[in-house]
Amino acid sequence: MTSPSRSLEAMRAGAPLVQCITNYVAMNFAANVLLAAGAAPAMVHDAEESGEFAAVAGALTVNIGTLSPRWVAGMVEAIDGATGAGKPWVLDPVACFATGLRRETTTKLMQLRPTIVRGNASEILAIAGESSSGQGVDAGDSVQAAEAAARKVAQEAGSVVAVTGAVDFVTDGARGVWISGGSPLMPRVTATGCALTCLVGAYAAVVEDPLDATVGALAHFAVAGEMAGDGVSGPGSFSAAFLDALMAVGPESLGAARVRAA
Ligand SMILES: Nc1ncnc2c1ncn2[C@@H]1O[C@H](COP(=O)(O)OP(=O)(O)O)[C@@H](O)[C@H]1O
Ligand SMILES: Cc1ncsc1CCOP(=O)(O)O
Ligand SMILES: [Mg+2]
Numbered sequence: 001m002t003s004p005s006r007s008l009e010a011m012r013a014g015a016p017l018v019q020c021i022t023n024y025v026a027m028n029f030a031a032n033v034l035l036a037a038g039a040a041p042a043m044v045h046d047a048e049e050s051g052e053f054a055a056v057a058g059a060l061t062v063n064i065g066t067l068s069p070r071w072v073a074g075m076v077e078a079i080d081g082a083t084g085a086g087k088p089w090v091l092d093p094v095a096c097f098a099t100g101l102r103r104e105t106t107t108k109l110m111q112l113r114p115t116i117v118r119g120n121a122s123e124i125l126a127i128a129g130e131s132s133s134g135q136g137v138d139a140g141d142s143v144q145a146a147e148a149a150a151r152k153v154a155q156e157a158g159s160v161v162a163v164t165g166a167v168d169f170v171t172d173g174a175r176g177v178w179i180s181g182g183s184p185l186m187p188r189v190t191a192t193g194c195a196l197t198c199l200v201g202a203y204a205a206v207v208e209d210p211l212d213a214t215v216g217a218l219a220h221f222a223v224a225g226e227m228a229g230d231g232v233s234g235p236g237s238f239s240a241a242f243l244d245a246l247m248a249v250g251p252e253s254l255g256a257a258r259v260r261a262a
Contacts, residue, residue, distance in 0.1 A: 004259060005251035007207045007216030012038040016058035016205035018198055019082075021045040021075055023065025023094065026194035029239075033195035036246040037220060039202035047073040054081030054089075058205030061198050062114075064105055065094035065137065072105050079112050088115035088204040088213075091159075092197035095137045097126035110157055115210050117153065118162040118197045121146035128152050138187065143169050147262075151176070160210040162200070164193060168218045169262070172211045176262030179215065181222030183229030185238040196221050219257035224249050 002010075017040045022030050027043050034041040044053040047070070054060045060082040062075045082089045091114035096106040106127060110117075117127070121141040122134025128149035133140030143165040154161040154173035162170045168179040186192045200217040207213035224245035232238045 002207055002209060002212040002216070004216045004219035004254040004257050007203055007212060008220060008249070008251050008254050010206045011203050011216065014058070014206040015040055016202050017042060017056070018201045018205060019044050019050070019053050019057035019060045019078065020063075020198045020201070021050065021061065021071070021078055022063040022092075022194050022198060023191075025065060026063065026191035029191045030195040030198045032243055033246060034198055034202060036243040037199055037202065038247070039199070041198060045071060045074045045078070047077045050074045050078035051081035054078040054087065055085040057082075057087065059087055059201040060089040061092065061201040062089060062109065063092040063094055063194050063197060064096065064102060064109075065092070065194060067101055067105060072108070075109065076112070079109070083112070088201070088210060090114060090116045090118060090197055090201045090204060092194060093117065093119045093123045093127060094194070095134065096123050097132060097134060098136065113157060114159050116160045116162065116200055116204060116214055117157070118164065118193070118200050118214070120193060121163050121165055124153060124161060124163045125149045139165055143167055147176070160214050162214050162218060164196065164218065168222070170211060170214050170218065171262070175211060177211070177215050178260050178262060179218045179222050180258040181219075182225035183238065185229055185232070185235055186225050188235040189239045189242070215259060219254055219259055220246065220249055223253050223257050
């Protein structure tokens with residue numbers, strides 16, 4: 001296993017270019033998160049160019065947060081480009097249970113076999129075909145309640161699946177890892193999960209094992225979130241402190257990340 005500290009060193013050394021197809025809400029914050037963490041973001045989503053760009057980026061991330069048929073076409077082109085070039089891609093199924101367009105798109109994208117799926121508990125339960133209590137983009141279920149669903153989705157899709165929340169769970173269907181840390185202020189800042197998905201892409205670009213890559217990115221967020229939560233007064237100051245902490249986190253602090261095998 002590549003440790004989170006080693007993964008962080010590799011990510012910073014490589015400063016990978018990550019193509020992020022993310023939503024209008026998340027674009028700015030996610031780009032800042034990648035820059036602070038040490039990667040290079042590019043938000044490129046239209047079908048006219050997304051496939052071409054995916055072939056040169058180190059990884060692709062696809063987020064369905066603000067969806068339309070034209071965006072779906074751009075996603076499919078980009079996934080074809082990434083897959084053809086042997087690059088990893090990460091799916092963020094934002095509110096995938098909420099509407100017909102989201103359900104159909106998620107089914108279609110899952111059939112294209114994402115390297116990694118990163119969602120909250122309600123989203124992962126829904127992909128597994130189970131009922132969930134999610135409302136809109138926010139989770140209504142615990143991560144623990146989605147552990148079995150995550151394992152099932154990972155086995156069926158051949159993807160690594162990450163379920164995030166107060167604690168995080170990552171599985172490739174056989175192995176399982178729990179990561180704790182972070183701050184209760186993280187879900188009070190919009191697009192924190194979307195930005196994390198982009199960072200998972202950055203780690204996947206440079207760390208060969210997608211499970212190790214995912215654990216590295218989640219540990220980076222857990223440690224930075226905990227650092228940032230100390231002494232801030234609310235979501236506004238947390239957001240700024242979190243970007244600072246993403247940059248300040250070093251391999252030595254990731255060594256202290258609370259990561260344990262399931
Ligand atoms: N209550 C919490 N305590 C600590 N960290 C949290 C909490 N809720 C979410 N996080 C962290 O926030 C990040 C985004 O996760 P999450 O809120 O599940 O995503 P989403 O925004 O897609 O619903 C993850 O790093 C997760 O560990
Ligand atoms: C509020 C909102 N609406 C559509 S996408 C989005 C952002 C969701 O971000 P996250 O999934 O990280 O909470
Ligand atoms: Mg989300």
